[in-house]
Amino acid sequence: MGLCMTNPLYRKDIVSISDLSKTDLELIVKLASIFKKQGPGPYLQQKVIASCFFEASTRTRLSFETAVQRLGGSLIGFSDGANTSTKKGETLTDSIHMISSYADAIIMRHPREGAARLAAEVADVPVINGGDGANQHPSQTLLDLFTIFECQGTLDNLSIAFVGDLKYGRTVHSLAQAMCHFNPTFYFVAPDVLKMPGYIEDGLVAQGVTFEYVSSLEEVVEKVDVLYMTRVQKERFDPTEYMHIASRYVLTADMLSSAKPDMKVLHPLPRVDEIHPDVDRTRHAYYFTQAENGVYAREALMSLVMNEVIEELEYA
């Protein structure tokens, strides 16, 4: 790494996790660790960042906006689609044209799939996807990667179990895809109707990633470094079916007795009842730290996109 190396994320749109190389992911994770330890540098000073939430998402918005403020940037934007010109019939293309002439970067969330890709093509400034419908939410994946790196000390050669709704959970899809760069072993614990989609499995096979379906949580607890829990949504089942299914994907503290000492439980939150509160007091609970890590991962991402050179990385 040369001292004046331009970082590969500079001025890049962050639309989909598949746009990011292994090096990109490692840079973000590394910088997030540094920022968490010593605080972020003033990497957005004099910058105006547009935070455009065409659909409300309080968690994601607050996390991004905190990151921008801590980096010294200022914000413009809106927190839901209700009062924007979109409601008056303006196309997203026109809105983004206008916003891109005011701001140095655009963070956006939109209810339609593909909105961020379209915006990135229209805007002259970098576009950061904060969620486009059911499609992508790359900053969530980045915070997951950072959290895994933080609790395991590496991203390489880890065993990870994904539990719950693996069919509709885009968090799980993106994280599985991102982890493929790091030679993982995956275990999937899900009801038949909520299995990983075929295209994700095809992708894993194509990349030579080992994965296995396991019928019960107990069976994987002792094997894995990370247990990634997700919510099984009630709406997808009739009530009795839900009771049967959901109860099999609930983690309780007594199930963790056989776990490796450093095994950590992650969850994108909010949880409903898939992690019993008694797990919170075990050494394995890591989901609250994971939520907190969102700000550090977003600080790292925004710094890298908006600055050609990051001093902390040059000398790290």
Next chain:
Amino acid sequence: MRETMAVEAIENGTVIDHIPAGQGLNILSRIQVRNSQARVTVGLNLRSGGNGTKDIIKVEGWLFSEFDAAEMALYAPNATVNIIEDYQVRKKFPIGLPAEFTGIFDCPNSNCISHTEPVATRFYVREQVRPIQLTCHFCERSFTDSLFTRNG
């Protein structure tokens, strides 16, 4: 209809032969979208070799490029394109799948941004899988080709 009518010679134009029976009308509608004035003759369920049947389309005065032909590939992956000049077959090539389709098909995902914005749809062809899949440039979903070819 006598078969000779359908395959009657044209002076200049394109004959698309060996279209799977039933797909001729889909191809016809694509041709009409490209050029509503095109002079077209269609032969449906014609005899093809042994026991099979096929459709044939003749377009007068329009010499297809390989690019023109490529967008028909989802309907008729094994069809042959004959370029006719002065009543002679000047060139013959198989329809080939392009690497991507731009502005041709609507995205089957109704929540895709391409439906509400003034943009051309774009799909990347994934040939390595069977059935062939098309991946939307915008919503990133992959669809099997039958979703596009059903009822044109």
